[in-house]
Amino acid sequence: MSYSKVFYTATGSADSFPIPYEYISTADLRVTVNGILKTIGTDYTFPTPSFLKFAVAPVGLVQIQRVTERGKRLVDFQDATILTEADLDTATKQALFIAQESMDTADGAVLVPQQEASITIPSMTQRANTLLGFDGTGQPVAYAQGTLSGFAVSSFALPLLTATSSASACGAIGALPAAVEGWSYSTDGVARLFFSTNDATVLRGAGAYPVVFRNATNTVIGYWTTDGRLTLGAEAGTDGQAPTYGQVKSYVSTVAAPGIFVDAAWTTPPPGLRVFRCNGQAPSLTTYPSLLYIYCGDAKNATASWGYRCDDPANPNTTRNTNGGYIVLPKTSGRFRRDLTDNTGIGNGQTLWMYGTDDVKAHTHTESVTTVGGGSQGTGPNNSLPILTSGTTGSYGGTETTPYFYVCTTWITY
Structure with a gap:
């Protein structure tokens, strides 16, 4: 349990975070995001004593740590003055908080058994440009590069530890640059x-x-x-x-540029392949910024079937926003892919980022009728006029109109 620090994993969706411990002054709180110190008033404020609010919702590791003034007393009691509860609370809190912060620091330190309290770390001068190791008696020793005699290390780690440059270290163990x-x-x-x-x-x-x-x-x-x-x-x-x-x-x-469709015969992509399933999901642009390459543009954001930006991935259509933090991928399940028309008369009027509906091309059917009986028009029980009747053709086919096809899964690169 920590008495003076708290960590949060921020995703950019929240700008306020609770402070689960007491403090004397907001100036005692040290706030960092991904290790970068933030400024009170500029980067964050305190709407209430127990909550911190960022100006911009952060992404990454948020740490809020209390560091109480320890260089001087916050209360200096004087003779013949009124002793108030507030002064007593401030004085005792300062002592208590400093003790708690010291405990948190000790809990994160590397400790040795009490019976080995005589262990001494080499001085700063001795440690400079060296490797810290332990000799045969367990005492800390500063080893200079290339002088690891008597220092038991694995054959894999030795070239790395003795290398005089990062380039030679990479070459020695077959590693790749950062x-x-x-x-x-x-x-x-x-x-x-x-x-x-x-x-x-x-x-x-x-x-x-x-x-x-x-x-x-x-x-x-x-x-x-x-x-x-x-x-x-x-x-x-x-x-x-x-x-x-x-x-x-x-x-x-x-x-493998972003936005390339991949038809595949698997339901789970191989490791290392940067693809999303085309199922209409809306990934975060903060996490996957390369997906901006498939954005339909501000002018079409309100009408596009996919490729538009939104604020809520669970309700993309009703939260469309040209500055939204999510982008909607196409939903290809059950749909045929069609290349964008080049105005050759086929598929005119279709645009990128749209879904087409099912349809049957307009056509006609030819029918013929025959005359029944003989004689002239209007004479006799059987005349030579055509006998016309109404009716419907028989039903034939399945539940949809399709060409021959094969079934696969469709993905899009990012």
């Missing part, structure tokens, strides 16, 4: 990269990371050229030069 989340190999030896979404990050980092594609037998099957092009096959004598993250993103976008 902007790449990982890669894997399929059974046919095809390498797949999974990238992070930080546009500011570059794959080369502070140095030149070689980026190559290898098959299951560690043979180079592709590399990035110096101008950022992906080339298949091994380049003689070198693994190639890493492109920037922007160059990688540009290449990947040509392969």
